[in-house]
Amino acid sequence: MSTLHPAPPRGPQAPVVPPSRLSIWLDVAVGALVALLCLTGGPVPSLVGDLLFACAIVFRTIRPLVGVALATLGGLVLLVVADVPTFGLVAVPLVTYAVARWSPRVLHYVTGGILAAAAIAGPLRWFGVSNPAAFLVISFTCLVTVAAAYAFGLVLRAMAISRATRARAQAEQVRHQAIQRESELRFNTAAERARIARELHDIVAHSLAVIVVQAEGAKAIAARKPELAVQTLDTIAAASRESLAEMRQMVRLLRGEEGQDADYLPTASLADIDELVERTGNATLTVNGVATPTSPAVELAAYRIVQEALTNVIKHGGPDARAEVSITHHPGLIELVISDNGRGAATTSDGMGNGIRGMGERVQLHGGRLETGPRPGGGFVVRAHLPKAGPAR
Known part of the structure; x- marks a missing residue:
């Protein structure tokens, strides 16, 4: 919605009030x-x-x-x-x-x-x-x-x-203030839309990637090892339920209904990465250093970065790709390294992906640094540094 703010008439000299x-x-x-x-x-x-x-x-x-x-x-x-x-x-x-x-x-x-x-x-x-x-x-x-x-x-x-x-x-001052308020509103709206888009991408892309891979695996082993197929189907069901719960949570937040539902889930954190890696099925996790208090927003960003990186491994690394996730706690800083031995940057892409860009936006939002690229000897690596307290305001 746009509001017009006509400029006052201009002239070489301020107007003189006419006689009454x-x-x-x-x-x-x-x-x-x-x-x-x-x-x-x-x-x-x-x-x-x-x-x-x-x-x-x-x-x-x-x-x-x-x-x-x-x-x-x-x-x-x-x-x-x-x-x-x-x-x-x-x-x-x-x-x-x-x-x-x-x-x-x-x-x-x-x-x-x-x-x-x-x-x-x-x-x-x-x-x-x-x-x-x-x-x-x-x-x-x-x-x-x-x-x-x-x-x-x-x-x-x-x-x-x-x-x-x-x-x-x-x-003129009132007019400029109105224009500034409208610009700030548009900027905030665009930023919020970008945040929602990142969240939706991370939730849907990862869950669907896990579901697709697990479903293909279940199909391949259903006849030979039915018990493993059942276990795989359980993983698919768990991923689907989690994705659905996160989607419902986001819808409640958009509607301003947070706290009104008993099913409200806490925000994802560093502690949830272990389960995320286990559910993915082709990755291992290593934690180094001593964990110290970290901003919840930074923990959510770290979780989403790992989630997106593992999703890319599933989508682009190939059927035999394995990933290694490393979380290192430095004083005031979290270092995330997600590397794999798959096809990585050599894979064919449709050019429509938003994963790396979304990770970059998250890291930049918190005042951190992101490095991505092919790994020597094959594969791909994502390295992120996030300040534990977030950016200085």
Whole structure:
């Protein structure tokens, strides 16, 4: 099952939160109020400029470029026809703030130049000749007011960009975490499937190989030595029962029913290798060294490696092949050697076997080492080294 995780939209700059509907309606109300105040008083020639300023307030957030154009046009009208400042000039800092807050950056420079020129041209037109001191004070006040509005807009813009960037980064992090969780789930699922496949291969392949060999032997001696044929059939029955029990155990584990059945069997261990070798019928076992506590998982891996190696002897070694199994306990290490005198690597194979690969996976899983290959003088040898405690986590 696959889950799609669409990536968030990308752009050269983090998105700026657009103005809210409330702020737009507030601009409309302020623009209407400025227009009404201008209509109730003031010289008639300056009325057109004031109305243009009122319209600039209305458009300052939804269309900043239109707001700048209307404010510029209104300022030019007042510069020509008005002899004194009018109430409509309150639109200048409001438009300046809106441009800095919501407009593209290229519009900032155009607006800054226009407003800087207006902050000097207006006071010069109204106070420059008759009252130089008033010109300086008014010019400085206009510049400070416009600069403060511009800076306030830039600060809020930067805060909005920062919030949007953090939100985008968090969304990206959540997306990557979801992808990572899905990848880990797929990896764990694949690893579990591989483990189940190894277990099924080891259980079924060995049991069937023993059953086939013993059945052929029973068929050959049934007429001449019936008592041996009966003994062979008992071996076949025992191998079949054990294989069936292991299969049932695996099914219970897959269903999560371990511990619910009285027939639950313990995991195979080093102690079970003796019975495994005896049941195979063509192998001998030698144990060297002193056994020390070993991880149950490592003991199961050792059992499966011996089981698979003996299965290969039965399948590929030939009818007269004999195997020797050696278990040597070293400090912190188990050494397994399974060798035979059969055809070994010279046998014909269909290329579909998974035995050696499965042994390699088991050894690698526990941090060990596996060596396989033809034995000098004929036959095949499997040598495995397994740390008793398993790999360091």
